[in-house]
Amino acid sequence: GENVEQHPSTLSVQEGDSAVIKCTYSDSASNYFPWYKQELGKRPQLIIDIRSNVGEKKDQRIAVTLNKTAKHFSLHITETQPEDSAVYFCAASPPPGNTGKLIFGQGTTLQVKP
Amino acid sequence: NAGVTQTPKFRVLKTGQSMTLLCAQDMNHEYMYWYRQDPGMGLRLIHYSVGEGTTAKGEVPDGYNVSRLKKQNFLLGLESAAPSQTSVYFCASSSGFNEQFFGPGTRLTVL
Numbered sequence: 001g002e003n004v005e006q007h008p009s010t011l012s013v014q015e016g017d018s019a020v021i022k023c024t025y026s027d028s029a030s031n032y033f034p035w036y037k038q039e040l041g042k043r044p045q046l047i048i049d050i051r052s053n054v055g056e057k058k059d060q061r062i063a064v065t066l067n068k069t070a071k072h073f074s075l076h077i078t079e080t081q082p083e084d085s086a087v088y089f090c091a092a093s094p095p096p097g098n099t100g101k102l103i104f105g106q107g108t109t110l111q112v113k114p
Numbered sequence: 115n116a117g118v119t120q121t122p123k124f125r126v127l128k129t130g131q132s133m134t135l136l137c138a139q140d141m142n143h144e145y146m147y148w149y150r151q152d153p154g155m156g157l158r159l160i161h162y163s164v165g166e167g168t169t170a171k172g173e174v175p176d177g178y179n180v181s182r183l184k185k186q187n188f189l190l191g192l193e194s195a196a197p198s199q200t201s202v203y204f205c206a207s208s209s210g211f212n213e214q215f216f217g218p219g220t221r222l223t224v225l
Contacts (some may be wrong), residue, residue: 001173009154034213043204043216044157089156099164100145100210101172104156 002027002094006105013080014113021108023090024072032093033066033073034102039086047088048075080112115140118217120205126223127195135190135220137205143215145208146188147172148180150201151219157204163188195224 003026013019025033034049050057050064050073057064061080066073077084087109091102121136137146144165149157159172163182177199179191188207192199200223206214 006156032212043218045216046213049213091157098210099162099170100208100212100214101147101159101162102157102214103159103173104149106154106156 002030002092002103004090004092004103004105006090006108008108009106010109010111012111012113015080015082017080019077019080019084019110019112021075021088021090021110022072023074023092023105024070025092025103026071027092027094028068028071029095030092031095033064034091034093035062035064035075036089036091036104037086038089038107044089077110080110082112082114085110085112117141118205118207118215120203120217120220122220123218124221126225127192128225129196131195132191132193133195133222134192135203135205135222137188137190137207137217138186139207139215140186141207141209141215142185143207143209144185145210146182147206147208147214148178148188148190149204149206150174150199151204152201160190160203195222197224200224 031052036044038044063076090105118139147162148160161180166185203220205217208214
């Protein structure tokens with residue numbers, strides 16, 4: 001089955017710096033890749049997603065890139081702010097595509113220092 | 115709209131006891147999912163449902179059962195709880211091949 005690896009497990013940056021989190025997946029037939037943010041004690045919430053027919057997607061300070069050949073995708077956060085501090089999860093949606101199920105990475109704890 | 119709700123929020127069980135976690139959604143979503151979250155292991159899919167009356171196994175189904183008798187509800191059962199099932203349980207729903215909306219979670223401790 002699908003396996004998603006996420007790195008690094010922890011990331012500490014200064015406010016204003018950029019942060020990059022990387023994920024690899026094993027099933028080349030996976031075709032949907034969301035990123036979720038989970039603040040301490042809260043539920044995960046979608047922040048951005050990308051489908052396999054797109055190489056890059058941006059939404060203000062966050063962007064996701066997808067390399068299907070290498071089977072990896074990355075989350076980029078620019079001009080980080082203290083409120084970006086949270087745990088970030090990547091995920092992949094393996095076939096069959098009509099289930100909508102997601103396989104998640106292990107998570108990255110991002111700390112933004114003021 | 116309440117979105118996705120979970121009952122209870124917290125529960126402590128003794129080894130061997132049984133319990134049922136209830137997930138309810140008011141977004142008319144076809145798809146529903148149960149995950150467990152453990153430190154350093156992300157969210158792992160336990161069981162899921164693609165519609166009323168259907169269920170399927172996820173990554174870690176052993177020790178759990180589910181039922182989807184009504185479209186808006188998805189129940190997760192533990193027949194004989196074990197300490198290894200101590201975790202935070204999240205329910206989620208979606209309209210299919212897109213965003214999953216998560217409930218607030220249930221923190222379960224098995225002694």
